[in-house]
Amino acid sequence: MGSFSLCTSKISIIIITILLLSFHQSYSQPIQSTHLLDLIIRDYTIRNFKLNLNTGTPQKIHLPSNFSGIEIDTVKLRCGSLRRYGARIGEFHIGSGVTVKPCPERVMLVRQNLGSNWSSIYSTGYNLTGYNYQLVSPVLGLLAYNANPDGVATNPFEVNVSGTDQNPILIDFLNNKASGNTNPSTSPKTITKNSSVLCACFTSNGNTTFSDQVSPYVCKGTRQGHYALVMTIEARRKDDDSGDGGMVTSSTEVSGGGGRLSRWKVVVGSVIGSGIGAILLGMLVVAMLVKVKKKAEREEMERRAYEEEALQVSMVGHVRAPTAPGTRTLPITADDRYKNSHLIN
Template structure:
């Protein structure tokens, strides 16, 4: 009995810890660090060079896709590489050029991409694609897995291109051509016309997305927006609250059962002397 109660409490606390970690992420930079840590925790030294491997994140990070691939710095510069939507052209420069480079590709999905609305000034624009990220870290023999060094990636002879064609896109009015958005480290957003349909040309590693100008609000928009926000809150509240409610219910009834058994034991213990006295009196009367 005690084991089951302890197991329930430990499970509840572990779920709460993971959930609080996800809820506490309010910045794009912090999300990068969390993804980096999970990537290196799942790192397998037997992974072959040039082969893309999927990183499995906890369930509370659902919607985020992460892939990793390691390269030799010199080979990456000579031949370039294709990492999902990112094409690194020949001559790509890694700074500093360590022996081995771990490249991490992110697709934040639409839910987690919304963090960029809070971290960057996107007023007047809205995302029509998930945020795609390209980062690199030292993967040499001297790598510190608890705090790996972030590396720079810069285009060389040929540019770095990002193909958003297969990325899930939010429906937007036909005839409107999205712009390429580059999210800079200083919190600014740079917009650029795509080289071709859904193809963005960039010069370095970072985070990118497609945006369009936000349509003017209609008369009924505020009420509709509040309704959508309310439904969103109800959905997330139910999703996060149900495990807590179930665990609380189990613990509550478990405690009630223990208290009931203690009362019954106490009642029997009190009645025992009375029964003994009654038997003694009957024996003397005889």
């Protein structure tokens, strides 16, 4: 009986080892399905989500080393607040008035930045070369799932977040506030002048839609999904030959309510700096005026003192010469002393 249980335990260990090896091997092999990659990211996000975080607090999710190059950020929001006020997570700005279907009590937003390594699965999976396009930016994804008030849902399902042309979802590929990177490898001049650069939206049904940028490096979408900047292959070759080509990089920032903060900070800082500069310039001008006035007063006092103490001038022959009043004692001779003493006696 003991030998039978020992044999059974050994067989169980061998089966578990084989399953673990096959699981690790499947994760180590390159993933070619974009839907499978979304499911893996979703599972890791749910597994590593911190339940003690408050609603609206962003969290960065760290993937295993075999998914290096992918940046994941998530935030849990109230569904009603998301519809009324919108949200900002990374490069995605969800405007107010979006539609959330279905609308659970909590919604978990997952932002993806696939980087230069993993973005290629969208290039091959959606056959961009067949459209004569190449990626010039990482593929950015925004997906929404249901969440419980006390944590993430045990049975997660995808929630559809959609906007309109008047209240769209904006994707800013130059959102680098978190990393401090302000020098993308592709210059805005190239993107602005080259009309062949378009926004690509990769839908879940396998189609790709292209649209113009609303402004340099900014795309507009009407629903959640994956977006990227693309350029025709011929134009990309020309930019690479001229040294202007490259891939636009982006980084993470998460906030609720939407809206840019950097512009008004720059304006306030400029106003404060201009005010301080004007005050310092005014103080310098006042100091110079006071110095000039004191110098003039000193010269006037010296001039008056010189005029009051000036010597009298009289003619000595044909020459004008200064003369002093007769204040010295006159010399007395011996005869004068004798006469003075005789008069006294």
